[in-house]
Every structure is written in C-alpha cells, then in structure tokens.
Amino acid sequence: MKAPLLGLLLLPALAVPACNAFTGAADLTTEGGGGGLPTGGPALAPADDVRITRVEIYQGLQNTLMEDGAPLSPALPTVIGRRALFRIFYEATGSVKNVTARLTLGEEVIEETVDLSGMSNESSLDSTINLTVQGEQMTASSYRVDLLQDRAETSGTNAEAAYPADMDELADLPLANPNGPLTVRLVPVQYQADGSGRLPDTSGSQLQLYEELFFNNYPVAEIEIVVDAPFIWEGGVFPGGGGWSQLLDAITNYRQASGAASNEYVYGIFMPADDFGQYCAGGCISGLANLAGDGAGGLRAGIGLGFPGGGSAQTAVHEIGHTHGRQHTPCGTFGDNDPNIPTDPAHEEAAIGVWGYDLFNDILVDSARKDFMSYCDPTWVSDYTYLALLERIQSVNMLTADVRGRGDEGAEAQAKVTYQQVSFDGDGTSRWHPPVTIRGPLRGETRRVTVLEGSGEREIDAVFVPRDHLDGGRLLYPSEIPGQELRLRHRGRALRLTR
Numbered sequence: 001m002k003a004p005l006l007g008l009l010l011l012p013a014l015a016v017p018a019c020n021a022f023t024g025a026a027d028l029t030t031e032g033g034g035g036g037l038p039t040g041g042p043a044l045a046p047a048d049d050v051r052i053t054r055v056e057i058y059q060g061l062q063n064t065l066m067e068d069g070a071p072l073s074p075a076l077p078t079v080i081g082r083r084a085l086f087r088i089f090y091e092a093t094g095s096v097k098n099v100t101a102r103l104t105l106g107e108e109v110i111e112e113t114v115d116l117s118g119m120s121n122e123s124s125l126d127s128t129i130n131l132t133v134q135g136e137q138m139t140a141s142s143y144r145v146d147l148l149q150d151r152a153e154t155s156g157t158n159a160e161a162a163y164p165a166d167m168d169e170l171a172d173l174p175l176a177n178p179n180g181p182l183t184v185r186l187v188p189v190q191y192q193a194d195g196s197g198r199l200p201d202t203s204g205s206q207l208q209l210y211e212e213l214f215f216n217n218y219p220v221a222e223i224e225i226v227v228d229a230p231f232i233w234e235g236g237v238f239p240g241g242g243g244w245s246q247l248l249d250a251i252t253n254y255r256q257a258s259g260a261a262s263n264e265y266v267y268g269i270f271m272p273a274d275d276f277g278q279y280c281a282g283g284c285i286s287g288l289a290n291l292a293g294d295g296a297g298g299l300r301a302g303i304g305l306g307f308p309g310g311g312s313a314q315t316a317v318h319e320i321g322h323t324h325g326r327q328h329t330p331c332g333t334f335g336d337n338d339p340n341i342p343t344d345p346a347h348e349e350a351a352i353g354v355w356g357y358d359l360f361n362d363i364l365v366d367s368a369r370k371d372f373m374s375y376c377d378p379t380w381v382s383d384y385t386y387l388a389l390l391e392r393i394q395s396v397n398m399l400t401a402d403v404r405g406r407g408d409e410g411a412e413a414q415a416k417v418t419y420q421q422v423s424f425d426g427d428g429t430s431r432w433h434p435p436v437t438i439r440g441p442l443r444g445e446t447r448r449v450t451v452l453e454g455s456g457e458r459e460i461d462a463v464f465v466p467r468d469h470l471d472g473g474r475l476l477y478p479s480e481i482p483g484q485e486l487r488l489r490h491r492g493r494a495l496r497l498t499r
Contacts, residue, residue, distance in 0.1 A: 044148040045156030050096045050116055052163050054089035055145055057173075058357035060216055061383055062122075062367075065143075066163055066171065075354070075383055077176035079390070081135045081221030085357055086110075088129035088145055089120035100148040101129045104170070106140025108133075116147075122355060125364055135221055142170035176390060179397035181222035182214060184320060185260060187251060188227065188306070189270035193236035193243075200269040200306025202227050209313040212360045217317050217372055217381040219390040228258075228266075237272050239284035241470055244303070248288050248467065249423050249431055252301040252474070256436050262297030263400040265320050269306030276307040287315040289322040290474065291466045293444035294395050298436050299323075299465050299474065314372070314379065321373050322468040324392045326385060332375030335469075342384055350374035352382040399440075415440065419463075419476040420451075420483055422497050424490075426471030430497035433474075435482070442476060451477060452485040462488075 055066040063076045078084070086103050096116040103110045110131050120127040129147075147161040159165040186207075191198045207225050214223045231254060237243040251268040260266055267289075273279035280286070289302025302319035305312050327338035331350035346353045346367070356365030371382040381389075419442065421433040444463040451460055462477035475486065475497075486497045 043151040044100060045151045045154050046158045046161040047096055047099050047147045047149040048154045048158050048161075049093040050099070050147055050158070051091050051160035052088060052145060052147065053091055053120065054087075055163060056087040056089070058085040058087065058355075059083070059219070060357060060359060060381060061352070061386055062355040062357070065173070069160070069163070069165070071171060074174055076386060077174045077390070078138065079219050079221060080139055080175050080177045082138060082219070083135045083359060084133045084138055085359075086131045086133060086145070087125075088131070088147075089122075090116060090129065090147070091119040092116040096149075098149060098153070101131065102146045102148060103131045103133070104144045104146070105133065105137060105173075106142065108137045108140065110137070123364070125362075141173050141175050143173050144170050176219075176394065178220045178390065178393050180220075180263065180400070181224045182218050182220045182393065183224040183226065183261075183264045184210070184214065184316070185226045185228055185264055185266045186210070187254065187266060187268040188230045189247070189251075189268045189303070190230045190232045191237075191270050191272055192232060192234045193272070198271045198274075199230060200271050201308040201312070202269075202306075203308075206308055206313070209310055210316060213310070213313045213317050214320075216359055218393070219386055220393060231268065233270065237270065239280060239282065241285050244285055244288045245423070245425050245467065245470055245472060246431070248290070248301070248303050249433065249474075251303050252290060252299060253433055255301045256298045256434075261400055262300075263396045264300070265323050266301045267316055267320060268301075268303040269312065269316070270303070271306050276305065276309075276311065279305070285469060286311070287319040288470060289319040289468050291327065291468050292323045292325060293442075293463070293465070294325060294392055295441050295443035296463070296465060297396075298438065317372055319468070321385070321389070324389055326373050326388060328468070329371040329374040329382070329385070331370050338373070347382065347384065350376060350382070352380050354383050356380045417442070417478050418480050420479050421474060421476050422483075422486055422499075423474040424472050424495060424497055428493075428495050428497070432482075432499045436476070447475065447488050447490075449475065449477060449486050449488040451479070451483045453479065453481045453483040462486075
C-alpha cells in the first residue's frame, strides 16, 4: 500500500540547471545541440546492453521513484538533510564492464564504477547498483540516473541506460523538511527505593544505541541525545505496574518545571534491579508515556527501563512514539490500537509493509518486520508510522521555531492560559499537580468534568491525556483557582477525584 502524503509540508520542485543533465558533468559537449552523443572532456556515453528497470531511494524505508521507465508517485517524501541510499535496478545482456553509474542531485554528482550482469532483485543489495548520498548532499528536488561507458566501447544510442531518457530532463523528487532535529532528553533516575542509589546506563556505547535506533526509525536529519542531571526517586517501581504512573507523573512535572522547549522529548530511565533478568523474570512493564497531542508540549514525557543493551533503547523508541501521539499497532498488544492502521495484506499483524534499510549497518530489513509501535519482534518503522511521525515532527518543530523567531513580543501575543492538573489511575486514585501555563491552544481528547472550586461548582471541558499501557491519565482544565474536587465518567464509571 502506498500511503498518501496528506498533512505533510512538501516543498515544490526547485529549478535546477539542465546543462549537460544527460551526464551531470559540466565539461561535456554534445553533437547537434540536442540528443547527440557527448564529445570532448570525459568521453562517456550511455552504455549498451543494459537498461534501468527501477529506481528506489531508501532513507530507512523502500520508496520507489521509477519503474519500467515510468515515474511513480513516491509513497514517502524525501527528508531534506537525511542520508539516503539510491538503488538502481537493471537488466543486462551478457556482461557489461566498466560502467560508470552516475546519480545527479541538483548540482551534486555521485559516481561509482561497476560491472553488470544478469538482473536485479529487491531482496539482494548485491544485485543492484547502490549509491550512498550523505545528509548534506540531500537537498535537491530533482534527480537523474545514467549508466555510462567510454564512448569508444558503446554506440551511445541506448536511451534505456538513462532516466529520464531525455538528456535535458530531470525527474522530480518530492521533499519534506522536518524543520529541525529530534531532541530526546534522557533523565537518569537515581533509584532509591531499595537503598541502592542505582543509576541507569548512560555510557557512550549505550547512548550510541539510542542514537542509532532513533535515527533508523524517525524521519529526521539529526538526532540529539541530551543527558540531564540525575533525578532522585524514593518510590518503588514494580514489574506488574505498581509505581509506574507515579514516576511518570514526577517526570512530567519535572519536564514542565525544567523549561524544556516544546519540541524536546523528556524520557526518564531507571534500573529498579541489578539486571533486566532479575527485574523481569516473571514478565514486566518496560515503559510508560503520555499519549500527547500535538499542542501538548508540556506532556511530551515518558519513562522506561535503563538497563544496558538494545532492549532499553528500543523501549525508548516505542515510548517516545507515544509522546508523538502514536497509538499501538496490532501485534501482541492489548487495549486500544490505532484505528487507522492499514489492513491490507502487506501490513497484516503490524508488518512494516515495505522493505527497510539500516542506514548504520548497510543492510536490508525484511518487509515482514513488525512496526515498532507493536509488541512483536523484531521491529522496524512501517511506512504508515513513518509518515505520521513526519507530520507531527514538522508541526511541532515549526511551531517551536515560530515562537522562538518572534521572541518575547510574539510569545506575549499568544494567549497564555493557566491549567489545573490532576492525574488518576484505573482504580480512581488521584494526584493533583502544580498548575501549568501554556501559550497557544491545548489540543487533545476532551472530557466534560464537574469541578468544585471555592464555594461553588461548574461544568467545563478538560483535555484528557491518556497513558499508553496503564489505565488512567492526566486531566488539564483552564482555571486560575485550584480545585478541591473533580468529577467525571471514565470507561463507564463515575470517578470523584479529591485533592
């Protein structure tokens, strides 16, 4: 399935000089001024006995740009500044030696000399021509591909060795700007419940795991991992769920008080035992986060286990997905799943739908992998989740940059609203929190609540931010006056939350 590019900020195609676009080299000339063969300079011309059958770009996921000479509407936009792999599929008659494979991206030219035989297949990187594009080169909104040989070894008349075939043409490459990096602030929670003062793993090698997993799965040009000072926590956090919501509340309050920018994602990591096997021997929760709306900057917070190894980093990728508003995808999950997840066979049981590509290890990822918002392994990002994350990242980063760019004057022009906050668990246990002042609208699921404040009560709409794995969540309602009691219905039950 090719997901539509709805809601994304796509950049229009930019005008790119077409001089010598046939080969991308500025020092070539042509006979007859039109479709003649290049002469002078490097004597290269289209290779014989080979045709380009498909062109794909991978920035983590397969994205087909052309097939059998016809342009396709890409399922995914190309992210500006994010490194990429171009795969050129071909069919060769016999053995075609000393071919210069040339990719032209605006004024950037990337070349590799290859010997070709047989035909490409999508499951084998060795069967395709693979050209790596660094992030700083990934800025042009057009491209072309040429397979060239020394002019003395080819007739130079094979139009199928180039795409587009017309030497004066460049093919469109739809771009999307994420408008900034993904910034994850790791908060090392010093675990004091057992008297150990144990801290999570924030070694250089562990931080590298976080960076690689976030980069492979999130559609951005850059990942920023920031480690905050330790956060002391006296409460216990237990495998079955006890203590998790209390720590999430504390990290959410920490985020609100820390002055974190609205596009920063705060994630508390902790080690409640000496090793993962000891903690999770009988099964356990490994992470929890707020399912934050796009206007809920102060609620972009989560927590998770911080043991050494890839498991804790993968949990962080999943939980930060929730803080981007992503719900679960249906494989091994319980409770509510994303109702909009594709249901075609390619995405059955949360399969990622297309081939993936590991940008750090240069290997293909099977399309049967499971979306990282599911509970099944092994995981990767699906095309559906990738698009949804890009839309949210664009929106959040653009809003943050807009407020920063306008400075205090622009910020003051936005409405400032004070919200009272109360969180509750599935059993009705409640915790009231310090009020928070938010600029601009607070969007999200609304609940009609009755608030007792002062000497009277009133009905008002509150924004409800659920948690991802445990019942309950946080309610925010606009008021300058702290409430004494809040009443609402949740999952068919009447709840009375008393301060």
